[in-house]
Amino acid sequence: MSKDKTAFPAKQRWGRKPSKNIAPKNYTADFAHEKNAAIEISMTPIGVVHSSYRERFAVPRQPSLDDAQAASIELNAGLNLEQAVQDLDGFSHIWVIYWMHLNQGWNPTVTPPRGPKVKRGLLATRAPHRPNSIGLSAVRLTGIEGRILHIKGHDMLDGTPVLDIKPYLPYADAFPDASSGWVEETGLTELGISINTGS
Template structure:
Protein backbone atom coordinates (compact mmCIF):
# COMPACT_ATOMS: atom_id res chain seq x y z
CA UNK A 1 0.00 0.00 0.00
CA UNK A 2 1.07 3.56 -0.59
CA UNK A 3 1.96 5.81 2.32
CA UNK A 4 -0.61 8.48 3.14
CA UNK A 5 0.54 11.73 4.72
CA UNK A 6 -1.73 14.28 6.35
CA UNK A 7 -0.97 17.76 7.64
CA UNK A 8 -2.96 19.07 10.60
CA UNK A 9 -5.36 21.92 9.88
CA UNK A 10 -5.23 23.12 13.47
CA UNK A 11 -4.86 22.14 17.09
CA UNK A 12 -7.44 21.27 19.76
CA UNK A 13 -7.33 23.10 23.06
CA UNK A 14 -9.05 21.37 25.96
CA UNK A 15 -8.78 21.26 29.75
CA UNK A 16 -7.55 17.62 29.50
CA UNK A 17 -3.81 18.11 29.93
CA UNK A 18 -2.86 14.47 30.63
CA UNK A 19 -4.40 11.23 29.42
CA UNK A 20 -4.95 9.96 32.97
CA UNK A 21 -8.47 10.62 34.24
CA UNK A 22 -9.77 12.32 31.07
CA UNK A 23 -13.13 11.20 29.66
CA UNK A 24 -12.98 8.25 27.27
CA UNK A 25 -15.88 9.47 25.10
CA UNK A 26 -17.78 12.75 24.56
CA UNK A 27 -20.63 11.31 26.67
CA UNK A 28 -18.31 11.66 29.67
CA UNK A 29 -17.39 15.25 28.76
CA UNK A 30 -20.83 16.86 28.64
CA UNK A 31 -20.49 20.57 29.26
CA UNK A 32 -16.68 20.55 29.02
CA UNK A 33 -15.56 23.42 26.81
CA UNK A 34 -12.62 23.69 24.47
CA UNK A 35 -11.68 25.14 21.13
CA UNK A 36 -10.13 24.35 17.80
CA UNK A 37 -7.49 26.82 16.67
CA UNK A 38 -7.26 26.55 12.90
CA UNK A 39 -4.43 27.37 10.55
CA UNK A 40 -5.19 30.65 8.73
CA UNK A 41 -5.03 28.99 5.31
CA UNK A 42 -8.15 26.88 6.06
CA UNK A 43 -10.31 29.75 7.34
CA UNK A 44 -12.35 30.00 4.13
CA UNK A 45 -13.49 26.42 4.73
CA UNK A 46 -15.52 27.56 7.76
CA UNK A 47 -18.09 29.42 5.67
CA UNK A 48 -21.60 28.43 6.86
CA UNK A 49 -20.26 26.01 9.49
CA UNK A 50 -22.03 28.12 12.13
CA UNK A 51 -25.36 26.74 10.89
CA UNK A 52 -24.65 23.34 12.48
CA UNK A 53 -25.13 22.45 16.13
CA UNK A 54 -22.62 19.57 16.16
CA UNK A 55 -19.40 18.64 14.41
CA UNK A 56 -17.41 15.48 13.80
CA UNK A 57 -13.76 16.11 14.57
CA UNK A 58 -11.00 13.82 13.28
CA UNK A 59 -7.72 14.22 15.12
CA UNK A 60 -4.49 12.45 16.04
CA UNK A 61 -4.03 10.56 19.30
CA UNK A 62 -0.66 12.28 19.65
CA UNK A 63 0.40 10.81 23.01
CA UNK A 64 -0.55 7.21 22.44
CA UNK A 65 1.93 4.35 22.65
CA UNK A 66 2.63 1.79 19.92
CA UNK A 67 -0.19 0.17 17.99
CA UNK A 68 -1.68 -3.03 19.39
CA UNK A 69 -4.05 -5.33 17.56
CA UNK A 70 -5.50 -6.82 20.76
CA UNK A 71 -6.43 -4.54 23.63
CA UNK A 72 -8.33 -4.60 26.88
CA UNK A 73 -10.50 -1.48 26.54
CA UNK A 74 -11.59 0.83 29.31
CA UNK A 75 -15.13 -0.59 29.41
CA UNK A 76 -14.24 -4.29 29.65
CA UNK A 77 -11.85 -6.67 31.36
CA UNK A 78 -11.17 -8.96 28.41
CA UNK A 79 -9.12 -8.44 25.28
CA UNK A 80 -10.75 -7.56 21.95
CA UNK A 81 -9.41 -6.78 18.51
CA UNK A 82 -8.53 -3.08 18.38
CA UNK A 83 -11.00 -2.55 15.51
CA UNK A 84 -13.82 -3.76 17.80
CA UNK A 85 -12.92 -1.01 20.27
CA UNK A 86 -12.30 2.70 20.39
CA UNK A 87 -8.89 2.27 22.00
CA UNK A 88 -6.38 4.91 20.84
CA UNK A 89 -3.44 2.53 20.19
CA UNK A 90 -4.47 1.85 16.59
CA UNK A 91 -2.32 1.25 13.50
CA UNK A 92 -3.38 4.78 12.46
CA UNK A 93 -4.02 6.65 15.74
CA UNK A 94 -6.95 8.72 14.49
CA UNK A 95 -9.59 9.89 16.94
CA UNK A 96 -13.19 10.79 16.18
CA UNK A 97 -15.44 12.85 18.44
CA UNK A 98 -18.85 14.43 17.97
CA UNK A 99 -18.85 17.79 19.73
CA UNK A 100 -21.26 20.70 20.11
CA UNK A 101 -20.37 23.84 18.15
CA UNK A 102 -20.93 26.94 20.27
CA UNK A 103 -19.52 29.48 17.85
CA UNK A 104 -17.15 30.38 15.05
CA UNK A 105 -14.75 33.29 15.58
CA UNK A 106 -12.54 33.76 12.53
CA UNK A 107 -10.08 30.83 12.69
CA UNK A 108 -11.34 29.57 16.06
CA UNK A 109 -14.17 27.17 16.84
CA UNK A 110 -15.76 27.29 20.30
CA UNK A 111 -16.69 23.74 21.31
CA UNK A 112 -18.43 21.82 24.06
CA UNK A 113 -18.39 18.15 25.09
CA UNK A 114 -14.68 17.85 24.32
CA UNK A 115 -13.09 14.56 25.32
CA UNK A 116 -9.76 14.86 23.52
CA UNK A 117 -6.33 15.58 24.93
CA UNK A 118 -5.11 19.17 24.85
CA UNK A 119 -2.79 19.79 21.91
CA UNK A 120 -4.28 17.08 19.69
CA UNK A 121 -3.55 17.84 16.02
CA UNK A 122 -6.82 18.38 14.15
CA UNK A 123 -7.05 16.61 10.78
CA UNK A 124 -10.58 17.38 9.60
CA UNK A 125 -13.97 18.83 10.52
CA UNK A 126 -17.29 17.54 9.21
CA UNK A 127 -20.80 18.73 10.04
CA UNK A 128 -22.82 16.21 12.01
CA UNK A 129 -26.11 15.50 10.25
CA UNK A 130 -28.38 13.10 12.17
CA UNK A 131 -30.14 11.79 9.05
CA UNK A 132 -26.72 10.96 7.52
CA UNK A 133 -24.77 9.92 10.60
CA UNK A 134 -27.26 7.94 12.69
CA UNK A 135 -28.43 4.85 10.79
CA UNK A 136 -31.97 3.99 11.88
CA UNK A 137 -31.20 0.27 11.67
CA UNK A 138 -28.05 0.40 13.85
CA UNK A 139 -29.08 -1.85 16.72
CA UNK A 140 -26.15 -4.16 17.50
CA UNK A 141 -23.22 -2.82 19.52
CA UNK A 142 -21.31 -6.05 20.11
CA UNK A 143 -19.50 -6.56 23.40
CA UNK A 144 -20.32 -2.96 24.42
CA UNK A 145 -23.97 -3.90 25.00
CA UNK A 146 -23.04 -4.88 28.56
CA UNK A 147 -21.07 -1.75 29.44
CA UNK A 148 -21.73 1.20 27.10
CA UNK A 149 -23.74 3.03 29.76
CA UNK A 150 -20.56 3.25 31.85
CA UNK A 151 -18.83 5.51 29.29
CA UNK A 152 -20.13 8.69 30.93
CA UNK A 153 -18.35 7.97 34.20
CA UNK A 154 -15.32 6.08 32.81
CA UNK A 155 -11.98 7.85 32.78
CA UNK A 156 -8.75 7.12 30.98
CA UNK A 157 -5.69 5.63 32.63
CA UNK A 158 -2.11 5.07 31.46
CA UNK A 159 -2.64 1.76 29.61
CA UNK A 160 -2.34 3.20 26.07
CA UNK A 161 0.31 5.92 26.60
CA UNK A 162 3.93 6.11 25.49
CA UNK A 163 6.44 4.24 27.59
Protein backbone atom coordinates in the same frame (compact mmCIF):
# COMPACT_ATOMS: atom_id res chain seq x y z
CA MET B 1 -63.64 -1.38 -5.91
CA SER B 2 -61.30 1.56 -6.30
CA LYS B 3 -58.09 0.89 -8.12
CA ASP B 4 -56.40 4.08 -6.94
CA LYS B 5 -52.72 3.54 -6.34
CA THR B 6 -50.88 5.17 -3.50
CA ALA B 7 -48.57 7.82 -4.89
CA PHE B 8 -45.00 7.37 -3.74
CA PRO B 9 -42.41 10.13 -4.04
CA ALA B 10 -39.71 9.62 -6.62
CA LYS B 11 -36.73 7.76 -5.24
CA GLN B 12 -33.90 10.14 -4.42
CA ARG B 13 -30.72 9.42 -6.33
CA TRP B 14 -27.63 10.76 -4.59
CA GLY B 15 -25.01 9.52 -7.03
CA ARG B 16 -23.79 11.49 -10.01
CA LYS B 17 -25.19 10.59 -13.38
CA PRO B 18 -22.67 9.42 -15.98
CA SER B 19 -22.19 11.64 -18.99
CA LYS B 20 -24.18 10.66 -22.05
CA ASN B 21 -22.34 8.98 -24.93
CA ILE B 22 -19.14 8.72 -22.88
CA ALA B 23 -17.90 5.36 -21.65
CA PRO B 24 -17.48 5.22 -17.86
CA LYS B 25 -13.89 5.49 -16.67
CA ASN B 26 -12.30 2.89 -14.45
CA TYR B 27 -9.97 5.01 -12.33
CA THR B 28 -9.14 2.12 -10.01
CA ALA B 29 -7.84 -0.22 -12.74
CA ASP B 30 -4.27 1.08 -12.39
CA PHE B 31 -4.25 0.80 -8.60
CA ALA B 32 -3.57 -2.69 -7.31
CA HIS B 33 -3.69 -2.72 -3.53
CA GLU B 34 -1.25 -5.62 -3.28
CA LYS B 35 1.39 -3.52 -5.02
CA ASN B 36 0.62 -0.44 -2.90
CA ALA B 37 0.30 -2.06 0.53
CA ALA B 38 3.21 0.00 1.82
CA ILE B 39 1.86 3.29 0.48
CA GLU B 40 2.64 6.27 2.71
CA ILE B 41 0.08 8.98 3.34
CA SER B 42 1.20 12.43 4.35
CA MET B 43 -1.19 14.84 6.09
CA THR B 44 -0.83 18.41 7.29
CA PRO B 45 -2.87 19.53 10.31
CA ILE B 46 -5.30 22.37 9.69
CA GLY B 47 -5.46 23.45 13.32
CA VAL B 48 -4.87 22.65 16.97
CA VAL B 49 -7.09 21.92 19.99
CA HIS B 50 -6.89 24.15 23.07
CA SER B 51 -8.23 22.04 25.92
CA SER B 52 -8.11 21.79 29.70
CA TYR B 53 -7.17 18.10 29.33
CA ARG B 54 -3.41 17.79 29.64
CA GLU B 55 -3.10 14.21 30.88
CA ARG B 56 -4.33 11.21 28.89
CA PHE B 57 -6.03 9.43 31.78
CA ALA B 58 -8.10 12.55 32.57
CA VAL B 59 -9.80 12.52 29.16
CA PRO B 60 -13.40 11.20 29.18
CA ARG B 61 -13.79 7.70 27.79
CA GLN B 62 -16.99 8.69 26.01
CA PRO B 63 -17.38 12.48 26.11
CA SER B 64 -21.08 12.49 25.25
CA LEU B 65 -21.80 10.65 28.52
CA ASP B 66 -19.57 12.70 30.81
CA ASP B 67 -19.59 16.28 32.08
CA ALA B 68 -19.21 18.19 28.83
CA GLN B 69 -16.08 20.33 28.93
CA ALA B 70 -15.53 23.33 26.67
CA ALA B 71 -12.54 23.68 24.36
CA SER B 72 -11.58 25.47 21.17
CA ILE B 73 -10.05 24.56 17.85
CA GLU B 74 -7.72 27.19 16.41
CA LEU B 75 -7.45 26.78 12.65
CA ASN B 76 -4.14 27.62 11.02
CA ALA B 77 -3.56 30.99 9.39
CA GLY B 78 -2.72 31.40 5.73
CA LEU B 79 -4.99 28.65 4.38
CA ASN B 80 -8.18 30.71 3.85
CA LEU B 81 -9.86 28.64 6.54
CA GLU B 82 -11.91 31.69 7.53
CA GLN B 83 -13.75 31.10 4.26
CA ALA B 84 -13.77 27.33 4.73
CA VAL B 85 -15.87 27.61 7.92
CA GLN B 86 -18.54 29.67 6.17
CA ASP B 87 -22.01 28.22 6.78
CA LEU B 88 -20.70 25.85 9.49
CA ASP B 89 -22.33 27.91 12.26
CA GLY B 90 -25.74 26.49 11.39
CA PHE B 91 -24.74 23.01 12.57
CA SER B 92 -25.12 22.02 16.22
CA HIS B 93 -22.45 19.29 16.02
CA ILE B 94 -19.33 18.60 13.99
CA TRP B 95 -17.03 15.65 13.41
CA VAL B 96 -13.43 16.38 14.35
CA ILE B 97 -10.79 14.16 12.77
CA TYR B 98 -7.49 14.47 14.60
CA TRP B 99 -4.10 12.91 15.28
CA MET B 100 -3.55 11.37 18.73
CA HIS B 101 -0.06 12.78 18.89
CA LEU B 102 1.07 11.28 22.22
CA ASN B 103 0.24 7.64 21.38
CA GLN B 104 2.98 5.15 20.70
CA GLY B 105 2.57 1.55 19.58
CA TRP B 106 -0.51 -0.66 19.46
CA ASN B 107 -1.66 -4.24 20.09
CA PRO B 108 -4.05 -6.33 17.98
CA THR B 109 -6.11 -7.20 21.08
CA VAL B 110 -6.96 -5.14 24.18
CA THR B 111 -8.82 -5.66 27.45
CA PRO B 112 -11.49 -2.99 27.98
CA PRO B 113 -11.53 -1.54 31.52
CA ARG B 114 -15.26 -2.13 32.06
CA GLY B 115 -17.20 -5.37 31.83
CA PRO B 116 -15.71 -8.89 31.72
CA LYS B 117 -11.92 -9.06 31.59
CA VAL B 118 -11.90 -10.45 28.08
CA LYS B 119 -9.46 -9.53 25.34
CA ARG B 120 -11.18 -8.00 22.33
CA GLY B 121 -9.95 -7.36 18.83
CA LEU B 122 -8.60 -3.82 18.63
CA LEU B 123 -10.80 -2.88 15.69
CA ALA B 124 -13.88 -3.89 17.71
CA THR B 125 -12.96 -1.29 20.34
CA ARG B 126 -12.29 2.40 20.64
CA ALA B 127 -8.89 1.93 22.23
CA PRO B 128 -6.74 4.98 21.47
CA HIS B 129 -3.59 3.03 20.57
CA ARG B 130 -4.16 2.07 16.94
CA PRO B 131 -2.09 1.24 13.82
CA ASN B 132 -2.66 4.84 12.74
CA SER B 133 -3.30 7.30 15.57
CA ILE B 134 -6.40 8.82 13.98
CA GLY B 135 -9.13 10.05 16.31
CA LEU B 136 -12.74 10.81 15.43
CA SER B 137 -15.10 12.69 17.75
CA ALA B 138 -18.56 14.18 17.36
CA VAL B 139 -18.64 17.39 19.41
CA ARG B 140 -21.10 20.23 19.97
CA LEU B 141 -20.24 23.41 18.08
CA THR B 142 -21.08 26.39 20.31
CA GLY B 143 -19.65 29.24 18.27
CA ILE B 144 -17.23 30.45 15.62
CA GLU B 145 -15.01 33.53 15.84
CA GLY B 146 -12.84 33.90 12.75
CA ARG B 147 -10.53 30.88 12.79
CA ILE B 148 -11.58 29.80 16.29
CA LEU B 149 -14.24 27.10 16.68
CA HIS B 150 -15.71 26.79 20.17
CA ILE B 151 -16.76 23.27 21.07
CA LYS B 152 -18.18 21.36 24.03
CA GLY B 153 -18.22 17.71 25.02
CA HIS B 154 -14.90 16.43 23.69
CA ASP B 155 -12.12 13.95 24.42
CA MET B 156 -9.06 15.66 22.99
CA LEU B 157 -5.86 16.64 24.74
CA ASP B 158 -4.47 20.15 24.66
CA GLY B 159 -2.28 20.52 21.59
CA THR B 160 -4.03 17.80 19.57
CA PRO B 161 -3.44 18.37 15.83
CA VAL B 162 -6.71 18.62 13.87
CA LEU B 163 -6.73 17.00 10.42
CA ASP B 164 -10.23 17.82 9.22
CA ILE B 165 -13.70 18.96 10.27
CA LYS B 166 -17.02 17.88 8.82
CA PRO B 167 -20.61 18.71 9.77
CA TYR B 168 -22.59 16.11 11.70
CA LEU B 169 -25.72 15.21 9.71
CA PRO B 170 -28.42 13.47 11.79
CA TYR B 171 -30.15 11.97 8.75
CA ALA B 172 -26.93 10.34 7.56
CA ASP B 173 -24.84 9.87 10.72
CA ALA B 174 -27.36 8.56 13.27
CA PHE B 175 -28.54 4.95 13.23
CA PRO B 176 -31.04 4.46 16.09
CA ASP B 177 -31.37 0.72 15.40
CA ALA B 178 -27.60 0.08 15.28
CA SER B 179 -26.24 -2.81 17.36
CA SER B 180 -23.32 -2.41 19.77
CA GLY B 181 -21.76 -5.86 19.38
CA TRP B 182 -20.02 -7.20 22.47
CA VAL B 183 -20.70 -3.96 24.40
CA GLU B 184 -24.38 -4.95 24.62
CA GLU B 185 -23.31 -8.07 26.56
CA THR B 186 -21.92 -5.89 29.36
CA GLY B 187 -25.27 -4.19 30.05
CA LEU B 188 -23.54 -0.81 30.19
CA THR B 189 -25.33 0.58 27.14
CA GLU B 190 -28.68 0.43 28.95
CA LEU B 191 -27.22 2.11 32.03
CA GLY B 192 -25.73 4.97 30.02
CA ILE B 193 -22.38 4.44 31.72
CA SER B 194 -19.32 5.94 30.12
CA ILE B 195 -17.49 2.85 28.92
CA ASN B 196 -14.11 3.09 27.29
CA THR B 197 -14.42 0.34 24.73
CA GLY B 198 -10.68 0.16 24.61
CA SER B 199 -7.76 0.05 26.98
